[in-house]
Amino acid sequence: MREAAPTGVSALIPTQKVLRHSVRRQVLDALRAALVDGELVPGEIYSGPALGERFGVSATPVREAMQQLAIEGAVECLPNRGFRVLVRTPRAYAELVEVRALLEVPVMLRLARTVPAEAWAALRPAAAATAEAAAAGDLAGYADADRAFHREVLALGGNDQLVEVAGELHRRSQWPLPGLPRPGRAALVADAAEHVALLEALITADLPTAESLLHTHFTTAPA
Structure with missing residues (x-):
């Protein structure tokens, strides 16, 4: 048959x-x-x-x-x-950081005023993942965890297009600059600590601290 x-x-x-x-x-x-x-x-x-x-x-x-x-x-x-x-210039990197800040900071500040504390608290594992990768000095692992944390934050706004565009810009900002050393463990740990501090400020609705941390985070992110 x-x-x-x-x-x-x-x-x-x-x-x-x-x-x-x-x-x-x-x-x-x-x-x-x-x-x-x-x-x-x-x-x-x-x-x-x-x-x-x-x-x-x-x-x-x-x-x-x-x-x-x-x-x-x-x-x-x-x-x-x-x-x-491709060889990327410091100016190109600075432009990427500026565009990311223009996209992400206003959205995060808006979310800080509207998203409940329990939703922010649910992102603690994502922030902890960045801290773990940083402590291990795992640069590629940190890059993935860093993008994942920012993606989860932005996803709270419900704009899938924004999440996709911001994620691509974030990935590009992680490419190396020629002639400069890659970020060391200390730089990664400091960057991850900002994730944790930002999340705690958002959970407690400490908007002034959240805004200050956001602006600092985008100007001091490891390149």
């Missing part, structure tokens, strides 16, 4: 394609971490096959991940050569 054809989502998505997408995502995450850590050096050219060998995968998922980084503005594609990590 002939078996019935499979139905549903599983029939539409071949297992091989799912696994390939998973590999591509893992490579993309690894490349993003290498970019934040400074392992991918601004101005240097990297080939898909060489990076694939490093990750133990074929060049295809590496190229796909690099193409995503090109869309995000982290690298540029060089035909028949590979991908060059």
Whole structure:
């Protein structure tokens, strides 16, 4: 008797394609971490096959991940050569920080006046995650936890477009500046401490302290 054809989502998505997408995502995450850590050096050219060998995968998922980084503005594609990590200027970094502050600070101050204390208290694990990554000196882990904390705060406003745009700007602000050392453990710990202090001010409705911490946070964030 002939078996019935499979139905549903599983029939539409071949297992091989799912696994390939998973590999591509893992490579993309690894490349993003290498970019934040400074392992991918601004101005240097990297080939898909060489990076694939490093990750133990074929060049295809590496190229796909690099193409995503090109869309995000982290690298540029060089035909028949590979991908060059773009060199960012201090002015470009300062502009990113300014735009982030213009987007996030007013929203957070508005939320400080409308969001109940229990909603702020629910974000304590996100703030604690930044403190843990900072204490470990895990730069890439801190970058992820930092973005997650800001994302959860902004999500309280219910504007998905704002969360997405602010998150992309935040990611770009974490890319390395050439010629400068990456933030050390002390800088990360100080930045994470501002998350915790800001959250406590929001929980207790201490608006003057919250506003002061917000402005300080965006001007002293580790680059």
